Amino acid sequence: MPRSRWLGPAAAAGVLLVMAPFGYTLKLGIVTTITAALMLALVAHGWNMLGGFGGYLNFGMAVFFGVGVYSSAILNERLAWGMWQTLPVAAGLAVLTALPVGLATLRLRGHYFAIFTLVITFLAQSAALNLAITNGASGVYTTAPATGPRPIAALFYYCFLGFVVLATGLAYAVQHSNFGYALRAIREDEDAAAALGVRTTAVKLAALLLGAALAGLAGGLYAFQTGYIEPTGTFSLGLSLDVVLVCVIGGLGTWQGPLLGAGIVVLLEQWLRTLFATVHPFGWTIPIESNRIVLGLLLVLFALYAKRGVAGIFRPARGSQLNV
């Protein structure tokens, strides 16, 4: 145990050291791709708190991300706030959005939460489309916090890298704390956990809010990275599903899972995109959106046959397998 305990963090620190100069040494396109993976990892870390450790599947992570995006963008456009000033508000408003969602659904066991989270993505989309403050379908523009392609790419690379490091540390701490053990107890046998005196609703709610904060932060950064935001791209079911996929592939309820999963999913999406653009079976053009089908299949395969995800390969099996 003590050996495997420091092996993972040591490997992660090594990877971080290698990644440190990338913002300036790699080609712009590659820096942007890695940044996309880091962003996905950050939101996935947020998802993993309740979804991975606690076993409550959330299909609405894009809502908390999107609230972060809009908070930062609106504060920047209307009040000319700088990026760093907006980030705490982005995280805070994402948490405030998650609060009623959690209060309404987490008292109940089972699938109510999952179904409810599936619905809220569409609610958020139509709210953003119809509210005056979000400027409807016209969207919101943000001002870039740096000038020139390289400085901008490098800035967001390091910002996301920094937050991913913090979130990974947080996930590690959760995984090895009584809070994390209680979440895993909830995933396994919530009634027993409650009978032993664990305040299960409060624990689940705390995990949800912690996750929403991370997603909101990621959204706040993204608002400045992308420069222009609009409702459907921001509150996208695609992102909500991607983070689930990331955690399932990477390994549910492990601090490594979101990192490994995000890398794999982003690489795979890129590869599929080029593949579908260049391959024309019988002269047909494969629609770009077909990659969703491939990723969906992958989700099912991992859920059925590799429940511990890629992180499970690196760690000896411990205990019985869990259902996704």
Next chain:
Amino acid sequence: MTQGLVAAGLSKRFGGHRAVREASFRVPPGTIVGLIGPNGSGKTTTLNLLNGVLRPDAGSITVDGVELAGRSSREFVRRGITRTFQTTRVFSTVTALENLLIPTLHTRLARRELHRRAEGLLEFAGLSAHRDTAASELSGGQQKLLEFVRALMTGPNTVLMDEPFAGVHPSLKETMRERIRQRNEEGTSFVVVSHEIPDLMRLSDEVVCMSDGAVICHGSPQEVSEDTRVIEAYLGAAGRAS
């Protein structure tokens, strides 16, 4: 104020079935109360009422004079009532040590102190070597012991134990009995449900017998084992079964 755990007029229905009917008994501080009765007589349901897993339809549960009927399990734990389960419910994907830490989430003790206590209890249960073993990899008997010491982590004054000896090898059973006695000598009360009547009679200070959801007899092991209603309840059940 009445000290200890007191159940008065407890009732619980499941649909039309009255699983517990106006059950009343007391667990004075420092005693081991054996709870016996045929299958389906309401023993597990009674334990579920006594730690807030189920809400009674009627009746009162007081702990040192404080009314707890209808409160959450969390509140019962805070007042010193903890439990084990009839079919063992350890958390299989976390280690033995982590199993012990789970009920302590809301206590204010420092992590160091909790770890010290958990390791002490693992030692007490003879499970020190399995500290970092996933609970699913422990034997059934070891899981029962783990469940027992998990119930001790929050420093309870009364532990409710549902079938602690079922499916446990005689030597481990002896360990379990020994440990219960030891804790009892240090002042912890127990309610022990068991079908192993002779063993339970030797362990208990008092015995409560249930039949069809009602308490039909409450007294010393001697009194209860000679009570005709108890003999009738058991023979009756056996008679119906055959």
